[in-house]
Amino acid sequence: MRRFFTTIFCCISLLSFGTVNAEPVKCLAKVSRLTNKQIVTLASQGFDIAKRGVDFAEMVLEQDQVQAFVSKGHPVKVIIPDLDAYIKKVKSTQNKNASYYTYATMEKQLKAWAEKYPELCVLESIGKTHEDRDIWALKISDNPAKNEPEPAALLMGAHHAREWPSIEVPMATAKKLLTEYDSNPEVKNLVDNRETWIVPMVNPDGVVYSMEKSKYWRKNRRNNGGTWGVDLNRNYGYQWGNVGASSSGSSDTYHGTGPFSEPESSALKALVEREKFQASISFHTYSELILYPFGYGYNIPNPDSKVFVKMAKDMSQFNQYTPKNSAELYPAMGDSDDFFYGEMKMLSFTFELCSTFIPAASQISTFNELNVPACLYLIDKAGTYGLVTPAGRDELISNLSFDASMNAIVDNVDLFAGEGNAAMRNEVLKQLEKISQRTAALVCTDLKNGDSASWQRIKNTPQARLAVSFIRNRVLFESAHESSTYREDLVAEIKNS
Ligand SMILES: [Zn+2]
Known part of the structure; x- marks a missing residue:
C-alpha cells in the first residue's frame, strides 16, 4: 500500500516538474536498491547526496535524473517534491519567537555582543566574499584582544548555504559563553582558559541567496561563466580532487578551479594557520551524524583515531547522533575536516545536524539544546586530548x-x-x-x-x-x-x- 502511494506521489511530482519556471525544479528523493559502489560512484559524478543508508541514498535531483533512476529499476520515493517551495514553507514557519538568523541579524547580533561584552569577545572580519560581504569571526576568551597561550577551538556554520541550522548552533554556543560567564562556573572556566572562535556563516553570499530568493542552494556565489558557485566543502587543499567532488561548474559539488580558489575557504585557511587550533566542529545538515577524518578515501590511517573515536562517542551522548568515519558515508575530497586534521593536525569534526535540511523554526531551540553541550565538551577537551595530538603545542603545555x-x-x-x-x-x-x-x-x-x-x-x-x-x-x-x-x-x- 505504502509503495503504491509512493509511486503515485512520485508520478504526480514528476508531472508537475518543469512547469513552474525556467530553472529546473529540484527535489529531494530517496533512491533505493543501490550498492555501496553505486553510491560512491554517484558521489563522484557530482550528485548531491544528503543522506545514505546501506542500500539507499537521499539525493537532490532534477526531473530527468529521477526518471533515469526509475527507468533503471530503482524504487524512487520523492521526499520533498520542490525544494525551493520547501524553503518558502520553512520561512513561513518563522515568527518573532523563533526564526533563523539571516546574514543581517547575525551580523547585528555579533556586533551587539562585541559591544556589550568587550572583556569577553572581539569581532573580526576574516575576509570578504565574491559579493563583498564580511566573513565574521567572533573570538571569545578572557583578554580577547591578546593572543594568550590557551588551547583554542573553532566552531563553524554554513559552509553550505541551505543548511540554516548550522548557523544556529555556533551562535547559541557563543550566546551561552557570553551570557552565562558570571553565573555558570563551567562557562567561566572555558572562557578564561580557552580561546574559542565562532565563524557562524562561512558562506554568507550563498546563505543570502538561499534566504532572500528562497533558493535551495548549497555552494557559494562564484560566477563560473555560465554556471554559479563552488562547493566550499570540496575546495580545501588537503587531497583536493575528483573523488566525491565534481569538476563541472554546474554540479552542486563543484570543487572549483583549484584548492582554495575561493575567498571563503582561503579565509578559514588563514585563520587556522594563524590561531593554531586544537579542535573544531563544522556544522552541516542533515543525518544526525558526528563525522571525523579522513574523508577522502576508504581506510586512510588516522594516527589519532583513538582520540577521534573517544570524543565522537562522548559528544554523541549529548545529541544521540551516530559517530562515523567520514569516508564511510562516501569518500569525498577537499573537505574542511581533512585539511584541518591532515594539514593542521586539529581534532576536526563535522556534525550533520537534524533529520532534514531545515526543520521548522520551532525546532531551533530543540536542536540547539542537543548540540551546545557537545560544543562545550569540544572546547574543554581541546585542552586535554588536544595537547597530546600533534597540534598540542609546547607553548600551551608550558603555560x-x-x-x-x-x-x-x-x-x-x-x-x-x-x-x-x-x-x-x-x-x-x-x-x-x-x-x-x-x-x-x-x-x-x-x-x-x-x-x-x-x-x-x-x-x-x-x-x-x-x-x-x-x-x-x-x-x-x-x-x-x-x-x-x-x-x-x-x-x-x-x-x-
Ligand atoms: Zn553541508
Missing part, C-alpha cells in the same frame, strides 16, 4: 595551570592506558612527559611556598604516577642542596611515595 595539567593527564592516561600501538604510544608519551614535567614543576613551587595541597591531590591520583616520579626526583635532588626550602617532613613523605 598549563595545575588543574589544567591534571585534567590533561587524567583524560589521556585513562584513554591510552594499555595502548598497543607503539608509534601512537610514543607520540602520546612524549607529550604526556612534557605535561607531567610541567605539573611537577608547579607542585614543587607550591611545596617550596609551604603549600602542599597540590601534592596531596597528585599523590592520590593514580593516573599521575609519572608526574609523581618527576616530583620525587626533583625534591630529592634539590633537597640535597643547601638552597632547598622544602619542609623535612614532606621530603620524607615524598621520598617514600
Whole structure:
C-alpha cells in the first residue's frame, strides 16, 4: 500500500516538474536498491547526496535524473517534491519567537555582543566574499584582544548555504559563553582558559541567496561563466580532487578551479594557520551524524583515531547522533575536516545536524539544546586530548595551570592506558612527559611556598604516577642542596611515595 502511494506521489511530482519556471525544479528523493559502489560512484559524478543508508541514498535531483533512476529499476520515493517551495514553507514557519538568523541579524547580533561584552569577545572580519560581504569571526576568551597561550577551538556554520541550522548552533554556543560567564562556573572556566572562535556563516553570499530568493542552494556565489558557485566543502587543499567532488561548474559539488580558489575557504585557511587550533566542529545538515577524518578515501590511517573515536562517542551522548568515519558515508575530497586534521593536525569534526535540511523554526531551540553541550565538551577537551595530538603545542603545555595539567593527564592516561600501538604510544608519551614535567614543576613551587595541597591531590591520583616520579626526583635532588626550602617532613613523605 505504502509503495503504491509512493509511486503515485512520485508520478504526480514528476508531472508537475518543469512547469513552474525556467530553472529546473529540484527535489529531494530517496533512491533505493543501490550498492555501496553505486553510491560512491554517484558521489563522484557530482550528485548531491544528503543522506545514505546501506542500500539507499537521499539525493537532490532534477526531473530527468529521477526518471533515469526509475527507468533503471530503482524504487524512487520523492521526499520533498520542490525544494525551493520547501524553503518558502520553512520561512513561513518563522515568527518573532523563533526564526533563523539571516546574514543581517547575525551580523547585528555579533556586533551587539562585541559591544556589550568587550572583556569577553572581539569581532573580526576574516575576509570578504565574491559579493563583498564580511566573513565574521567572533573570538571569545578572557583578554580577547591578546593572543594568550590557551588551547583554542573553532566552531563553524554554513559552509553550505541551505543548511540554516548550522548557523544556529555556533551562535547559541557563543550566546551561552557570553551570557552565562558570571553565573555558570563551567562557562567561566572555558572562557578564561580557552580561546574559542565562532565563524557562524562561512558562506554568507550563498546563505543570502538561499534566504532572500528562497533558493535551495548549497555552494557559494562564484560566477563560473555560465554556471554559479563552488562547493566550499570540496575546495580545501588537503587531497583536493575528483573523488566525491565534481569538476563541472554546474554540479552542486563543484570543487572549483583549484584548492582554495575561493575567498571563503582561503579565509578559514588563514585563520587556522594563524590561531593554531586544537579542535573544531563544522556544522552541516542533515543525518544526525558526528563525522571525523579522513574523508577522502576508504581506510586512510588516522594516527589519532583513538582520540577521534573517544570524543565522537562522548559528544554523541549529548545529541544521540551516530559517530562515523567520514569516508564511510562516501569518500569525498577537499573537505574542511581533512585539511584541518591532515594539514593542521586539529581534532576536526563535522556534525550533520537534524533529520532534514531545515526543520521548522520551532525546532531551533530543540536542536540547539542537543548540540551546545557537545560544543562545550569540544572546547574543554581541546585542552586535554588536544595537547597530546600533534597540534598540542609546547607553548600551551608550558603555560598549563595545575588543574589544567591534571585534567590533561587524567583524560589521556585513562584513554591510552594499555595502548598497543607503539608509534601512537610514543607520540602520546612524549607529550604526556612534557605535561607531567610541567605539573611537577608547579607542585614543587607550591611545596617550596609551604603549600602542599597540590601534592596531596597528585599523590592520590593514580593516573599521575609519572608526574609523581618527576616530583620525587626533583625534591630529592634539590633537597640535597643547601638552597632547598622544602619542609623535612614532606621530603620524607615524598621520598617514600
Ligand atoms: Zn553541508
